Amino acid sequence: xxxxxxxxxxxxxxxxxxxxxxxxxxxxxxxxxxxxxxxxxxxxxxxxxxxxxxxxxxxxxxxxxxxxxxxxxxxxxxxxxxxxxxxxxxxxxxxxxxxxxxxxxxxxxxxxxxxxxxxxxxxxxxxxxxxxxxxxxxxxxxxxxxxxxxxxxxxxxxxxxxxxxxxxxxxxxxxxxxxxxxxxxxxxxxxxxxxxxxxxxxxxxxxxxxxxxxxxxxxxxxxxxxxxxxxxxxxxxxxxxxxxxxxxxxxxxxxxxxxxxxxxxxxxxxxxxxxxxxxxxxxxxxxxxxxxxxxxxxxxxxxxxxxxxxxxxxxxxxxxxxxxxxxxxxxxxxxxxxxxxxxxxxxxxxxx
Amino acid sequence: xxxxxxxxxxxxxxxxxxxxxxxxxxxxxxxxxxxxxxxxxxxxxxxxxxxxxxxxxxxxxxxxxxxxxxxxxxxxxxxxxxxxxxxxxxxxxxxxxxxxxxxxxxxxxxxxxxxxxxxxxxxxxxxxxxxxxxxxxxxxxxxxxxxxxxxxxxxxxxxxxxxxxxxxxxxxxxxxxxxxxxxxxxxxxxxxxxxxxxxxxxxxxxxxxxxxxxxxxxxxxxxxxxxxxxxxxxxxxxxxxxxxxxxxxxxxxxxxxxxxxxxxxxxxxxxxxxxxxxxxxxxxxxxxxxxxxxxxxxxxxxxxxxxxxxxxxxxxxxxxxxxxxxxxxxxxxxxxxxxxxxxxxxxxxxxx
DNA sequence: CTGAAAGCGCTTACAG
DNA sequence: CTGAAAGCGCTTACAG
Numbered sequence: 256x257x258x259x260x261x262x263x264x265x266x267x268x269x270x271x272x273x274x275x276x277x278x279x280x281x282x283x284x285x286x287x288x289x290x291x292x293x294x295x296x297x298x299x300x301x302x303x304x305x306x307x308x309x310x311x312x313x314x315x316x317x318x319x320x321x322x323x324x325x326x327x328x329x330x331x332x333x334x335x336x337x338x339x340x341x342x343x344x345x346x347x348x349x350x351x352x353x354x355x356x357x358x359x360x361x362x363x364x365x366x367x368x369x370x371x372x373x374x375x376x377x378x379x380x381x382x383x384x385x386x387x388x389x390x391x392x393x394x395x396x397x398x399x400x401x402x403x404x405x406x407x408x409x410x411x412x413x414x415x416x417x418x419x420x421x422x423x424x425x426x427x428x429x430x431x432x433x434x435x436x437x438x439x440x441x442x443x444x445x446x447x448x449x450x451x452x453x454x455x456x457x458x459x460x461x462x463x464x465x466x467x468x469x470x471x472x473x474x475x476x477x478x479x480x481x482x483x484x485x486x487x488x489x490x491x492x493x494x495x496x497x498x499x500x501x502x503x504x505x506x507x508x509x510x511x512x513x514x515x516x517x518x519x520x521x522x523x524x525x526x527x528x529x530x531x532x533x534x535x536x537x538x539x540x541x542x543x544x545x546x547x548x549x550x551x552x553x554x555x556x557x558x559x560x561x562x563x564x565x566x567x568x569x570x571x572x573x574x575x576x577x578x579x580x581x582x583x584x585x586x587x588x589x590x591x592x593x594x595x596x597x598x599x600x601x602x603x604x605x606x607x
Numbered sequence: 608x609x610x611x612x613x614x615x616x617x618x619x620x621x622x623x624x625x626x627x628x629x630x631x632x633x634x635x636x637x638x639x640x641x642x643x644x645x646x647x648x649x650x651x652x653x654x655x656x657x658x659x660x661x662x663x664x665x666x667x668x669x670x671x672x673x674x675x676x677x678x679x680x681x682x683x684x685x686x687x688x689x690x691x692x693x694x695x696x697x698x699x700x701x702x703x704x705x706x707x708x709x710x711x712x713x714x715x716x717x718x719x720x721x722x723x724x725x726x727x728x729x730x731x732x733x734x735x736x737x738x739x740x741x742x743x744x745x746x747x748x749x750x751x752x753x754x755x756x757x758x759x760x761x762x763x764x765x766x767x768x769x770x771x772x773x774x775x776x777x778x779x780x781x782x783x784x785x786x787x788x789x790x791x792x793x794x795x796x797x798x799x800x801x802x803x804x805x806x807x808x809x810x811x812x813x814x815x816x817x818x819x820x821x822x823x824x825x826x827x828x829x830x831x832x833x834x835x836x837x838x839x840x841x842x843x844x845x846x847x848x849x850x851x852x853x854x855x856x857x858x859x860x861x862x863x864x865x866x867x868x869x870x871x872x873x874x875x876x877x878x879x880x881x882x883x884x885x886x887x888x889x890x891x892x893x894x895x896x897x898x899x900x901x902x903x904x905x906x907x908x909x910x911x912x913x914x915x916x917x918x919x920x921x922x923x924x925x926x927x928x929x930x931x932x933x934x935x936x937x938x939x940x941x942x943x944x945x946x947x948x949x950x951x952x953x954x955x956x957x958x959x
Numbered sequence: 960c961t962g963a964a965a966g967c968g969c970t971t972a973c974a975g
Numbered sequence: 976c977t978g979a980a981a982g983c984g985c986t987t988a989c990a991g
Binding site for chain 2: 312315318322344359364377491547553
């Protein structure tokens, strides 16, 4: 008894479900039922439990819950070589949903080029018993990762996968339409000769964005000239180099649409170097709305991806799936809305 | 028996310590000993266990380990409103160490202005039973967070705290000396009139960096003029505005040292806007070596903080502390080396 | 609507 | 040097 009392006084004392049950004058099973929102509990009982839990500041032990039950309350986020800003948004979106449901997010940066990637993934999901996994590009298109998760039966959601869109639940946005609309904006500003810088050919978004650009041009009976559509790699350096080539020509474009912000920053750098005034002499548009977009001068017009929302939606899918039967519902796809943000790097052309 | 066999064949079958013990012909206690590197095990026994574990691809269940033992193998990272690039580095550094020791990292973005911050922190550490917590600015200086962690007895390490440096173990770098050396570089390039843009006054680094700047100037008998030392807020916008003011004056500085990269980018933006050629007519230096530093033109000279290493060191401290007695060793401080990176935004002054 | 028992997969004392 | 027992704090069947 004295030991018991001392334990309660200890700063490190942890209050368990037994303590709550004792204080409420009920069994631990009933406490468990209330805390897990199970049916068949009197309102009066429910309140007694909640009151006791509150008074004791009870926090359930996740390890015990996980060991006894079928859920770990842990979601894993696998990513590789990400844009920090992108990953940051994904994390905030995912955590926001996790918090609401008592889940936590563990992060697992991986190297998709590593030979032991499979082993790493396997190790993580079986030690942690992850209730679900969120995959961002390029991990979401890695065959070994997908197969490992499938073999283990761990539910996962892919964010903006390039390949095999119907293989598993995914969340994404309509890259083609976004590029289409941005291009339309440029055309409506009065631009006719618009340069386009493609992204890394391994990324599916690269092709979709190019498609959108071409479709918008075609809609206005415009055909981009071959030398105005250049191959970049999503890096600012590649954007810089493409711009150097395009801007050197006397009949240079009046606008350049770089298919991501990093490349657009490279274009701005090139224009600044060449004393080409943006947007007066050259309009520049990007894609992604990275923080750097408002760090350059002039501020970059771009497409905002709803990354936070995509991650939150991905998390939702995982959590509801874990809460219900470890479902075999068919694959889901959720397309989120993008936003075209016109800032100071775009304007009507000089002669427009 | 048949059920047993079927279970083993099941894709979802999990191999437990009992399976390993059975295959090795030993007790689970011995398996546990080997896996935890406890002493008093024959080399022969050890090998039998490891061989069985390998054959079965055994992965210990973290929940069970945590519930039975005193460690959760979970480290928590608390952060707020961070620079994504900074936080990304912290995460990669922390995870690299976690991997080595079978630990995992859960991320807990918090809002230091939220009224229920304390409750959030308390909830997280007691449900997750975190073995340790890493705190980045500004969370590492939040009194409520520190007190909550101390009251709960959760070990924590602060990265680059501003306040009360000796209150708990910390990892950081010498901001004063870094600013000192960068300024020295500028002076040695031939600059005499150097502008300085201060950071947010609430950050301790702000004052240290200013101190370093002034000490370097003084060492060369240079006294910065009051109008050349301006108050920024660490945002690129504030850097832009300070630069606009400084560069407008006929006797403008030949170099500007912005005390972080974001502000330096604002300075570059202002220079570009004013057709001031960098570095010929103006040298610009930053601090942090953010990814954006090589995204602008010209590439930014800056100070690289060893963020990855700081986070790894923080993780080390936590893990070794968790492995040994939940120690009451005194506070530790570890200062890591920075690196001065001179790129294309700095050069000798025109008249130099 | 509520509860007593068993068990999740490990580690912690304790024997031998 | 090795092992049998108890128990960590919960949830899952099962009774009543």
